[in-house]
Amino acid sequence: MSSVVLDKVTKVYPGDHLAVDRMSLKAEDGEFLVLLGPSGCGKSTLLRMIAGLEEVTEGDLWLDGKLANHLPPRDRDVAMVFQSGALYPHRSVRGNIAFPLEIAKADPQFVKDRVTELSKALHIDETLNRRPGTLSGGQRQRVAMGRAIVRQPKIFLMDEPLSNLDAGMRTELRMEISALVRSLGVTTIYVTHDQVEALTLADRIAIMNRGVLQDVGTPAQIYNDPATAFVAAFLNSQQLNLLSATVRTPQNQFVMLDFGPHQLTLPWSDPRAYAISQYTGGQVLVGMRPDGLAPVPESYDGPSFFGRVRALEYHGHEWLAYVECGTPGVPVPEPPDPRRKTNGHAPESTGLGTMLRRMFTSRVLTEENEHDEEQESGHHRRTDLIVRLGVRPAWRVADAAKVAVDLSRIMVFTLEGARIDAARRTS
Ligand SMILES: Nc1ncnc2c1ncn2[C@@H]1O[C@H](COP(=O)(O)OP(=O)(O)O)[C@@H](O)[C@H]1O
Ligand SMILES: [Mg+2]
Incomplete structure (x- = not known):
């Protein structure tokens, strides 16, 4: 077993192509740490640097307390499984799993016992004499995993090992990976772009975007208390409602989030009020998950929005309502694309705030002429509030709709997407 420490690790590919930006x-x-992020955000690059398959451009990589930037891959005691584990086609399943031990000239009886034990844990003990070509995709990934961990590496790296499998197999293997890795107790870094895999497998999740670490914490911490708007949106199974609001503190009586036609107020006794009030007179982004909103009768006088139901969408286990509230949604702020820049390092913040403000202003201008929004094809939903209705819809299309807002679940961000109101975690 071993720890893995990344200290401001950066990877620049030839051509000034920044793939990982100062990851710590x-x-x-x-x-069991899961690295989560959209395709192209630098996950595989990071994993390959840990394995020694890719050089670290800047920063330090520590394995088991030793500086490992220049340690050859074979001295790292790291095993890696890829998206489609390449097996030796002319060797049996047994021969594939045993191979790393045979190379190491292990005792034949030990090899036999170890392969039997592992193949049972991986549910491939019936296939030991078959060739990889005769196996299903799921079985082949099990063999690849068996071969990777047969030597009991200190660190186990997995790069999207389930993404080539169909949904049923993915769920099954997901649970088995979790059980196996935990029973071995080996330090594991698992890469995926799938939020469900991340939430179900991880002890902690590190979420990346464009080569930059966005947040790290237990699944519950980053789901309930995300550090950025990107994290809140990425972990949402439905679309996150993200609206812009002006912060007001009228006569200093309370803190108001003013959405134009709608307002939400927080009393000073609310622990978030002070942090939000620092933005008085300025604009912030407010995130609301569809399941933090609920249909209520006209007479309801708690925190709420009002509008008209534009569409209902059936999702099997729930209905979603798209409620037109006359409040434009905003796109999720992203860090600047490092791939567009030409000099050494990504700027800390310059440019992005300005860019977002410009983007935001142009959306407000279109909203002044309500019909412009309709002409932006494909952007209709952006002006809707998405509300989760459960299994029986309380509304019909075109109904007037009052939407209760669970104030304990709203999230407030700067225009750049950094969280303002969270009781941020210490670790
Ligand atoms: N060998 C390479 N040379 C140049 N650019 C690369 C190389 N490998 C990956 N990249 C680029 O680096 C970025 C991160 O890639 P990658 O680590 O594969 O992302 P992910 O695994 O998250 O999809 C991408 O923009 C990708 O195109
Ligand atoms: Mg990848």
Whole structure:
């Protein structure tokens, strides 16, 4: 077992192509850490640097307390499984799993016992004498995993090992990976772009976007208390409602989030009020998950929005309502694209705020002429509030709709997408 420490690790590919930007992160001894992020955000690059398959451009990589930037891959005691584990086609399943031990000239009886034990844990003990070509995709990934961990590496790296499998197999193997890795207690870094895999497998999740670490914490911490608007949106199974609001503190009586036609107020006794009030007179982004909103009768006088139901959408286990509230949604702020820049390092914040403000202003201008919004094809939903209705819809299309807002679940961000109101975690 071993810990993995990244200290401001940066990867620049030839051609000034910044793939990982000053990542600092620690995987504890025996921890199951999931690296989550959209395609192209630098996950594989990071994993390959840990394995020694890719050089670290800047920063330090520590494995088991030793500086490992220049340690050859074979001295790292790291095993890696890829999206489609390449197996030796002419060797049996047994031969594939045993191979790393045979190379190491292990005792034949030990090899036999170890392969039997692992193949049982991976549910492939019936296939030991078959060739990889005769196996299903799920079985082949099990063999690849068996071969990777047969030597009991200190660190186990997995790069989207389930993404080539169909949904049923993915769920099954997901649970088995979790059980196996935990029973071995080996430090594991698992890469995926799938939020469900991340939430279900991880001890902790590190979420990346465009080469930049966005947040790290337990699944519940980053779901309930995300550090950025990007994290809140990425972990949402439905679309996150993200609206802009002006912060007001009328006569200093309370803190108001003013959405134009709608307002939400927080009393000073609310622990978030002070942090939000620092933006008085300025604009912030307010995130609301569809399940933090609920249909209520006209007479309801708690925190709410009002509008008209534009569409209902059936999702099997729930209905979603799209409620036109006359409040434009805003796109999720992203860090600047490092791939567009030409000099050494990504700017800390310059340019982005200005860019967002410009984007935001142009959306407000279109809203002044309500019909402009309709002409932006594909952007209709952006002006709707998405509300989760459960299994029986309380509304019909075109109904007037009052939407209760669970104030304990709103999230307030700067225009750049940094969280303002959270009781941020200390670790
Ligand atoms: N060998 C390479 N040379 C140049 N650019 C690369 C190389 N490998 C990956 N990249 C680029 O680096 C970025 C991160 O890639 P990658 O780490 O594969 O992302 P992910 O695994 O999250 O999809 C992408 O923009 C990708 O095109
Ligand atoms: Mg990848």
